[in-house]
Amino acid sequence: VSSESSSQVKDTTPDSKHGYETLQVTTTDNITKIMLNRPEKKNAITTQMYREIIQALEEAAKDDSVITVITGDDNKTQIYFENFLPQNFVNHFIDFPKPLIAVVNGPAVGISVTLLGLFDIVYATDRATFHTPFSELGQSPEGCSSYMFPKIMGLSKANEMLLFNKKLTAGEVCAQGLVTEVFPDRAFQKEVWMRLKAYANLPKNSLALSKQLIRGVEKEKLHAVNRQECELLTERMNFFGKKSKL
Amino acid sequence: VSSESSSQVKDTTPDSKHGYETLQVTTTDNITKIMLNRPEKKNAITTQMYREIIQALEEAAKDDSVITVITGDDNKTQIYFENFLPQNFVNHFIDFPKPLIAVVNGPAVGISVTLLGLFDIVYATDRATFHTPFSELGQSPEGCSSYMFPKIMGLSKANEMLLFNKKLTAGEVCAQGLVTEVFPDRAFQKEVWMRLKAYANLPKNSLALSKQLIRGVEKEKLHAVNRQECELLTERMNFFGKKSKL
Amino acid sequence: VSSESSSQVKDTTPDSKHGYETLQVTTTDNITKIMLNRPEKKNAITTQMYREIIQALEEAAKDDSVITVITGDDNKTQIYFENFLPQNFVNHFIDFPKPLIAVVNGPAVGISVTLLGLFDIVYATDRATFHTPFSELGQSPEGCSSYMFPKIMGLSKANEMLLFNKKLTAGEVCAQGLVTEVFPDRAFQKEVWMRLKAYANLPKNSLALSKQLIRGVEKEKLHAVNRQECELLTERMNFFGKKSKL
Numbered sequence: 001v002s003s004e005s006s007s008q009v010k011d012t013t014p015d016s017k018h019g020y021e022t023l024q025v026t027t028t029d030n031i032t033k034i035m036l037n038r039p040e041k042k043n044a045i046t047t048q049m050y051r052e053i054i055q056a057l058e059e060a061a062k063d064d065s066v067i068t069v070i071t072g073d074d075n076k077t078q079i080y081f082e083n084f085l086p087q088n089f090v091n092h093f094i095d096f097p098k099p100l101i102a103v104v105n106g107p108a109v110g111i112s113v114t115l116l117g118l119f120d121i122v123y124a125t126d127r128a129t130f131h132t133p134f135s136e137l138g139q140s141p142e143g144c145s146s147y148m149f150p151k152i153m154g155l156s157k158a159n160e161m162l163l164f165n166k167k168l169t170a171g172e173v174c175a176q177g178l179v180t181e182v183f184p185d186r187a188f189q190k191e192v193w194m195r196l197k198a199y200a201n202l203p204k205n206s207l208a209l210s211k212q213l214i215r216g217v218e219k220e221k222l223h224a225v226n227r228q229e230c231e232l233l234t235e236r237m238n239f240f241g242k243k244s245k246l
Numbered sequence: 247v248s249s250e251s252s253s254q255v256k257d258t259t260p261d262s263k264h265g266y267e268t269l270q271v272t273t274t275d276n277i278t279k280i281m282l283n284r285p286e287k288k289n290a291i292t293t294q295m296y297r298e299i300i301q302a303l304e305e306a307a308k309d310d311s312v313i314t315v316i317t318g319d320d321n322k323t324q325i326y327f328e329n330f331l332p333q334n335f336v337n338h339f340i341d342f343p344k345p346l347i348a349v350v351n352g353p354a355v356g357i358s359v360t361l362l363g364l365f366d367i368v369y370a371t372d373r374a375t376f377h378t379p380f381s382e383l384g385q386s387p388e389g390c391s392s393y394m395f396p397k398i399m400g401l402s403k404a405n406e407m408l409l410f411n412k413k414l415t416a417g418e419v420c421a422q423g424l425v426t427e428v429f430p431d432r433a434f435q436k437e438v439w440m441r442l443k444a445y446a447n448l449p450k451n452s453l454a455l456s457k458q459l460i461r462g463v464e465k466e467k468l469h470a471v472n473r474q475e476c477e478l479l480t481e482r483m484n485f486f487g488k489k490s491k492l
Numbered sequence: 493v494s495s496e497s498s499s500q501v502k503d504t505t506p507d508s509k510h511g512y513e514t515l516q517v518t519t520t521d522n523i524t525k526i527m528l529n530r531p532e533k534k535n536a537i538t539t540q541m542y543r544e545i546i547q548a549l550e551e552a553a554k555d556d557s558v559i560t561v562i563t564g565d566d567n568k569t570q571i572y573f574e575n576f577l578p579q580n581f582v583n584h585f586i587d588f589p590k591p592l593i594a595v596v597n598g599p600a601v602g603i604s605v606t607l608l609g610l611f612d613i614v615y616a617t618d619r620a621t622f623h624t625p626f627s628e629l630g631q632s633p634e635g636c637s638s639y640m641f642p643k644i645m646g647l648s649k650a651n652e653m654l655l656f657n658k659k660l661t662a663g664e665v666c667a668q669g670l671v672t673e674v675f676p677d678r679a680f681q682k683e684v685w686m687r688l689k690a691y692a693n694l695p696k697n698s699l700a701l702s703k704q705l706i707r708g709v710e711k712e713k714l715h716a717v718n719r720q721e722c723e724l725l726t727e728r729m730n731f732f733g734k735k736s737k738l
Contacts, residue, residue, distance in 0.1 A: 137698075138697075138698045139698065140698065147706075151397070155611075155612065156611065156614045156670065159591070159672070159706070162702060164613070164687075164691050176669070177403055178400065178402065179402060180402040181406075203384050206385065206482075209481075210380060210381060210387060213386055214396060217392065217393050217474075224709075228709075232705055362648075366655060367651055426648040426652060452626070452627045456626060456627060456654060459720065459724055460633070460642060460655075463717060
């Protein structure tokens, strides 16, 4: 994260939220930014991180910010799934009431990829990659990707990722509609945050109501999909009887 | 509109429909053409124009034509929405029983863009642009775009337009599937009408039944979406308590 | 089909299935391959071939293979529809429980195109073309294409094919998501089978369960669409009172 947010990440910034160990949560210029903050583990999403993201989303839903952004720590965005049934976690993405924006600044794996269909805008650096190796780990898709990926890409493209473990580049997922736009890495933070600040000056209520209108039509379906995905994950985990690695 | 339709636009043409002030409606070679005709206002869709388009669609649904085409007056296709609740208007697009084709020959704004998801084919000149600046006007999407745009483009692309006011080129919306094909402006009318005339020679009943089959599967959903969009628009208009500019 | 499968097509191969006249069905390396085998008629799908494909799919669903592949005889994949109501046939594609992969090695016409939306992966040679000339034959779409094509491509692209008989290249359908990937013809068999063999080494159960999860969400809808398509086809056939040519 470059200069424009450097003041946000210190605990001394007035609007930085306290009480998070695995995240840095700040609100500036109408933007609530949730930054994953576990560099030593390449941002693996642990149970604690899940809980903290849920809490940060609940707070962002109620605060005065116009848009909410989730991003990895700079250079270390790899995120994976550690033996956690994500139903409640994913529910918070389905129900989030304001525009929710993902800023993908590095390789993304597992649930950090599958969740992208629930974001309203996804910006990625050109060095990001997208990988969901469920099949080779004896797992199955989550994050509503079993429904959203085919809807976004068509089945024949989605299945390369969801069934056959293909790792895609940022350009490839952008061509298929999962990512909104890809930026050269050297200009990434600057370009993205320039846009986000412009978005954050739009009428808050107008954005929230339009987002809810757009999402509302399939909210019920998404909750049903999430439920089914987690039922299958439970079966699979019990079948393996061991800690899942994805 | 170039030579091949120049004879249609005179009131003396036998098959030109009378009684329209804001449109020129003609039927030739199995094609009913509805051309917007308010150059002095850049084809703003006023209440009168809404009523006349509804009437022209009702007549086209029953006449002997094979396909129906809606287009702007040459060079002046900009169309916007003037304080009008479009539910009944949009219903006529959802229910139209024959192939409905949009010929976009200039910049399109507002409801002339959002309606495009309800057309069966959309041809555009390469100087057309597509703009739905709802958020910055405190408005929300209509024309079933809150459902059709994410379905066509995926959410991450649709939201740039519907939430964040991004103006797209013809090439961009074509790559995302909203527009069928883009033509160089100098060849636009010639190329498009050559195709439309070929389409109009196909079996009328076969086209109509196939179109109804393809659309039928989501007609009920589209009416529900239209209802919800208009409910939100009503709330928004009352909230602002003034004439909407989009 | 090149060298790697040359041993499979002899009746003396132990795992080649007997009792098929219009197909060659083999299981090798966890892959069940169903190859159309009527070169003298360019692989027209006759009533007998329909019945045999249904039988082959039923057997493949139960055998030990991990993935199932359907392909044309080399150089002669043109497939068309001969006066057959395909409801039961299409049901077997909707319900197939394992990853189902199409290898399109030549021009495809009619139901061999419309069915592609029900495959999980579609690989095509760059000399394949895709053509569904329903309207000009007084027919209507089948194979769930009236639902799947708009879902995959958006309506404005799907209608060029389904309503207006446009023949597309492999590159075009790939850009629109109906085909997963296109290969140069000289490398086609080698590249495709290298991938398929890798896929066939993934955990069988994991693939099958993920596929069922992904498809399950719209299985009911697909059966309803298939029913409606076949009702319309019946009407159309009765109307014409003659043998359909597509």
